[in-house]
Amino acid sequence: MKKKTEKQQAYQKLVDAHDKKRPVLINCLKAFWVGGVICMIGQAVTIFFITYFPFTEQTAGNPSVSVMIFFAMLLTGFGVYDRLGQYAGAGSAVPVTGFGNAVISAAIEHRTEGLVLGVGGNMFKLAGSVIVFGVAAAFFLGLIKTLLIHFGVIG
Amino acid sequence: MWPFFFWAFVVGGSICVIGQLLMDVGKLTPAHTLSTLVVSGAVLELFGLYEPLIDFAGAGATIPITSFGNALLHGAMQEAEKHGVIGVLTGMFEVTSSGISAAIIFGFIGALIFKPKG
Numbered sequence: 001m002k003k004k005t006e007k008q009q010a011y012q013k014l015v016d017a018h019d020k021k022r023p024v025l026i027n028c029l030k031a032f033w034v035g036g037v038i039c040m041i042g043q044a045v046t047i048f049f050i051t052y053f054p055f056t057e058q059t060a061g062n063p064s065v066s067v068m069i070f071f072a073m074l075l076t077g078f079g080v081y082d083r084l085g086q087y088a089g090a091g092s093a094v095p096v097t098g099f100g101n102a103v104i105s106a107a108i109e110h111r112t113e114g115l116v117l118g119v120g121g122n123m124f125k126l127a128g129s130v131i132v133f134g135v136a137a138a139f140f141l142g143l144i145k146t147l148l149i150h151f152g153v154i155g
Numbered sequence: 156m157w158p159f160f161f162w163a164f165v166v167g168g169s170i171c172v173i174g175q176l177l178m179d180v181g182k183l184t185p186a187h188t189l190s191t192l193v194v195s196g197a198v199l200e201l202f203g204l205y206e207p208l209i210d211f212a213g214a215g216a217t218i219p220i221t222s223f224g225n226a227l228l229h230g231a232m233q234e235a236e237k238h239g240v241i242g243v244l245t246g247m248f249e250v251t252s253s254g255i256s257a258a259i260i261f262g263f264i265g266a267l268i269f270k271p272k273g
Binding site: 032034037045057060062066069089091099112115119 | 159160163164165166167168169170171172174175176177178179180185186188189190192193194196197198201206209210213214215217218219220221222223224226227228231232235239240242243244247250253254255256257258259261262263264265266267268269270271
């Protein structure tokens with residue numbers, strides 16, 4: 001961050017004091033309804049899989065996630081998802097469609113650098129951290145839990 | 156059927172609000188926010204709290220990225236019950252593979268058929 005003069009700092013404080021509360025609330029409302037609607041669409045897909053395929057409540061999440069990522073591909077490709085992201089913030093980033101969008105937009109963006117180095121190499125540029133931390137957390141938590149069960153500490 | 160949609164909306168929306176608060180109030184970047192949520196999902200699964208949430212809210216719990224952390228640990232523990240410690244490694248992607256596979260496949264197809272915007 002750049003160093004600011006005293007006047008600028010004072011101004012920044014003034015801006016923060018007047019600025020902070022309002023956008024947080026509005027951003028949260030936007031995130032809430034957009035994220036909620038995406039999950040409702042996911043619910044419709046889930047019910048579709050439970051009704052027409054042999055999935056249960058617990059297992060239907062997987063195919064639904066794939067279908068949602070397919071929707072994310074179409075919306076990303078036509079440039080709709082980026083605009084949605086500007087409006088909804090976390091509302092479009094937190095659902096799995098945001099994960100799909102991160103992968104797919106990186107793949108499309110780096111297409112000009114070639115299929116192997118561009119698409120293949122950059123696909124997980126943005127979404128990679130989610131996988132890394134998810135797997136690392138699941139590994140260590142799973143390891144600890146398994147060992148605790150193994151030595152009879154927990155049931 | 157309608158209560159399912161309602162709770163999917165409320166719970167899914169609430170998880171997004173938590174993400175928005177992490178970004179706005181916690182001043183985290185989107186990548187930090189999503190990583191935090193994934194780890195939270197795994198922690199909730201560790202204490203057995205995520206499965207009840209899925210039963211309750213359906214897609215409201217499976218569509219947000221927290222379910223990714225939950226599914227990773229769930230797959231790992233499923234295998235660990237059968238094969239011991241090594242199952243944590245072999246079962247890691249057992250449940251999540253569909254999401255990752257879909258992202259890779261549709262990302263590849265998307266790169267072939269769409270042109271970059273802007």
